[in-house]
Amino acid sequence: GILGMAQVVLDTSVIAKLFLKEEGSGTATAFKDSYIKGKIDIVMPSLVKYELMNVLKYKGFTKREIIEALEVIRDYGFLILELEDAVINRTAEISVDYDISAYDATFIAFAQDVGAMLYTADRKLLAKVRQVKFVKHFSEFVE
Template identity: 40%
Template sequence: MVVLDASVILKWFIEENDSEKARAILNRYIKGDFIIVVPDFLLYEVANVLKYSGAFSEKEVTEAITSLYDLEIKIISSLPDVIKTMIKLSFQKGITSYDAIYLALAMELQVPLITADVRLSHKINDIKYVKLLKDFAIPE
């Protein structure tokens, strides 16, 4: 089981550095090799980035979000304990609540958080759950 943040999942839709690696994680998930968990906030974040990228129509953004539901990724609504941890992390680490929600969920589940956000990873790299996408070894 892994938590993916929006910086990884967006690479499924937008060609960027490490998009191939992000899609390899998706392919391993589809094969049933592991479970992907995300906070429900991810849906808003992905939709917003796709919209403002200028490369996607309303229909394409809707299809992208629908595809995430179709994949049956575990989408978790934020629980009070996760929200409390999110707030604590955002203050302690100087990160946005938007970024902290992914880490709080990973900590609650005690699973890796995979992010492609290098600046974020530098701020939270002392937390054992954080894995940078470019360094993440996809299990064979």
């Protein structure tokens, strides 16, 4: 990151907690606070926007609420990037190698590409990618 700031990638399971009053929403807020204080840089693949819409829709959010959530993400200025072809190819490999969804594999390939830690709230995913050292449960985050 700029000025040696730690770059972190958050998957949708963590980002969604900024909008859902559920277990771990306090920890999700810790990432946001660190980001606002300039301690970390949050970078994510553009897939996060579509996954977030899906999660919020299934949680019963209205159209207006979903659009507002997307605006909040934009307003924070998190770095949201498109995947290059090589990273998309790596996504396919990771998906097959670890028997995980292409969606989950996207975040892993992206984090690997940018050289950042990936934080997730998804314990099933963590169990499948135990040997991938740069993927951690979001509760393990320390500023």
